[in-house]
Amino acid sequence: MQIPANLAQTIVDSRAYAAGDPVDEAFRTIRAEMPLAVAEPEGMEPFWVVSRHADIMTVEKQPDIFHNGDKSTFLTLKEMEPMVRFITGGEPNLVRSLVSLDGQEHKDLRAVVFPSVTPKALRGLEDDIRKIAKTFVAEMLEKAPECDFATDVAFLYPLRVIMTVLGVPQEDEPFMLKLTQELFSSADPELNRDRKEVNPAEALDGLRRTMEDLEAYFGVMTEKFRANPTDQVNSLIANAKVNGEYLNRRQLMGYYIIAATAGHDTTSNTTAGAMWALAERPHLFEQLKADPGKVNAFVEESIRWVVPVKHFMRSATQDTEVSGQKIKAGDWMMLSYQSANRDEAVFDDPFDYRIDREPNRQIAFGYGAHVCLGQHLARMEMRILWEELFPHLKSIELAGTPQRTISNFVCGPKHVPIRFTLN
Amino acid sequence: MAEPFKRYRCTYCGQEYDEAEGWPEDGIAPGTRWEDVPDDWYCPTCGAEKADFEMVEIG
Numbered sequence: 001m002q003i004p005a006n007l008a009q010t011i012v013d014s015r016a017y018a019a020g021d022p023v024d025e026a027f028r029t030i031r032a033e034m035p036l037a038v039a040e041p042e043g044m045e046p047f048w049v050v051s052r053h054a055d056i057m058t059v060e061k062q063p064d065i066f067h068n069g070d071k072s073t074f075l076t077l078k079e080m081e082p083m084v085r086f087i088t089g090g091e092p093n094l095v096r097s098l099v100s101l102d103g104q105e106h107k108d109l110r111a112v113v114f115p116s117v118t119p120k121a122l123r124g125l126e127d128d129i130r131k132i133a134k135t136f137v138a139e140m141l142e143k144a145p146e147c148d149f150a151t152d153v154a155f156l157y158p159l160r161v162i163m164t165v166l167g168v169p170q171e172d173e174p175f176m177l178k179l180t181q182e183l184f185s186s187a188d189p190e191l192n193r194d195r196k197e198v199n200p201a202e203a204l205d206g207l208r209r210t211m212e213d214l215e216a217y218f219g220v221m222t223e224k225f226r227a228n229p230t231d232q233v234n235s236l237i238a239n240a241k242v243n244g245e246y247l248n249r250r251q252l253m254g255y256y257i258i259a260a261t262a263g264h265d266t267t268s269n270t271t272a273g274a275m276w277a278l279a280e281r282p283h284l285f286e287q288l289k290a291d292p293g294k295v296n297a298f299v300e301e302s303i304r305w306v307v308p309v310k311h312f313m314r315s316a317t318q319d320t321e322v323s324g325q326k327i328k329a330g331d332w333m334m335l336s337y338q339s340a341n342r343d344e345a346v347f348d349d350p351f352d353y354r355i356d357r358e359p360n361r362q363i364a365f366g367y368g369a370h371v372c373l374g375q376h377l378a379r380m381e382m383r384i385l386w387e388e389l390f391p392h393l394k395s396i397e398l399a400g401t402p403q404r405t406i407s408n409f410v411c412g413p414k415h416v417p418i419r420f421t422l423n
Numbered sequence: 424m425a426e427p428f429k430r431y432r433c434t435y436c437g438q439e440y441d442e443a444e445g446w447p448e449d450g451i452a453p454g455t456r457w458e459d460v461p462d463d464w465y466c467p468t469c470g471a472e473k474a475d476f477e478m479v480e481i482g
Contacts, residue, residue, distance in 0.1 A: 057437065060437075061437060114470065117470060118465055118470030118471075119465070119470060119471065119472055120463070120465060120470070120472070121470075359434065365435075365436075367436060367437050368436060368437050368438075368468070369468060371435065371436035371437075371468060371469050373469075375435065375469065376435075376469075376470060376471070
């Protein structure tokens with residue numbers, strides 16, 4: 001079955017994601033009428049749209065059948081593919097990171113950082129993260145009665161946390177934030193490399209220049225950590241060996257980049273989106289103040305609501321079936337977490353923000369072998385921020401219209417103006 | 424008659440622990456019952472703790 005052109009166009013349209021509702025409406029129709037069907041938006045290779053929660057789980061549970069890295073791991077235009085392969089020497093993804101790896105290589109590389117991000121390992125970081133949270137809360141309170149919660153708090157706090165975990169000096173944070181935003185927001189003239197409207201080829205060139213800056217920066221870091229190893233994550237990456245060899249240049253750079261960028265941008269988006277939701281729902285804030293124990297449920301619902309990673313792509317390595325639908329070897333597939341987290345078959349009132357979902361089966365971190373490596377860190381740092389902030393606040397409301405980034409991949413609110421009163 | 428083996432699933436990533444198979448990579452022998460899995464064992468895929476697994480409904 002073919003998804004009608006207008007719907008297919010909407011679910012890849014960065015501006016539709018920035019608007020929000022058009023994408024949710026398109027996926028609502030797709031889930032109801034063609035939950036696993038082919039989309040062929042203009043300029044793109046056709047792909048299956050996996051819109052249901054259960055089907056995404058089915059696909060993600062079979063990483064040998066559905067590969068991440070044989071084709072582009074995220075939506076891309078057909079005309080981009082040869083350029084990316086040219087730049088990378090034949091690979092379909094500009095960055096060779098965990099999200100684009102398969103099989104033993106994925107397993108080996110994931111194992112490098114995994115022991116540092118288990119809940120058990122993270123418990124040792126709780127005090128340090130709480131100190132960071134207190135710093136940002138204090139700065140926000142000084143701005144009373146108004147701030148842009150996205151740019152003043154949500155972008156900066158997770159950045160400080162992840163840079164501390166990685167071992168990046170504080171003075172380099174603005175540089176890392178800029179490069180991350182360039183990497184994930186190439187379609188947004190406010191945040192992309194050239195700070196203007198660009199065509200796809202210019203966007204790719206901007207990404208390439210951003211990558212060069214990142215590679216130069218991390219090249220120096222590798223030397224530093226090999227000379228003086230620490231227990232910080234970037235040192236683990238710099239010194240990791242697989243079969244007796246250091247990671248190759250593509251693996252090293254991909255690892256640094258995914259850890260540094262995905263390690264904060266997703267949490268920033270979720271944190272900003274959570275505050276937006278709260279500012280529009282005074283009853284929710286009252287509930288949280290009355291029962292601080294609900295903070296974990298609030299965090300989980302924020303993740304379901306914001307869905308900071310809108311999709312990942314897979315491709316089938318063999319002829320197979322998903323929910324009775326035949327999929328051919330080589331077929332490209334869009335796993336829409338945006339859609340799955342609104343799936344009526346899993347969530348009651350999916351378009352309502354509720355902190356009474358028990359359990360909350362949100363699937364924004366993915367599932368199976370590729371489930372987000374930093375998910376427990378993300379939850380912990382958000383919980384700590386709210387624990388530190390809420391006791392100071394009496395009320396919150398929007399002080400303007402929030403705005404989302406123009407992107408169809410990793411994105412969320414970029415401005416959340418709020419007015420707040422203090423206890 | 425011995426109780427049939429059960430399976431438990433990590434609520435965070437879907438990783439399953441099958442009592443019949445154990446988890447030999449972590450030194451947990453095949454046939455190890457869930458209650459005998461050490462409390463400090465964690466999900467080999469996502470790191471979630473033993474308490475974050477739920478029993479898989481059979482049938």
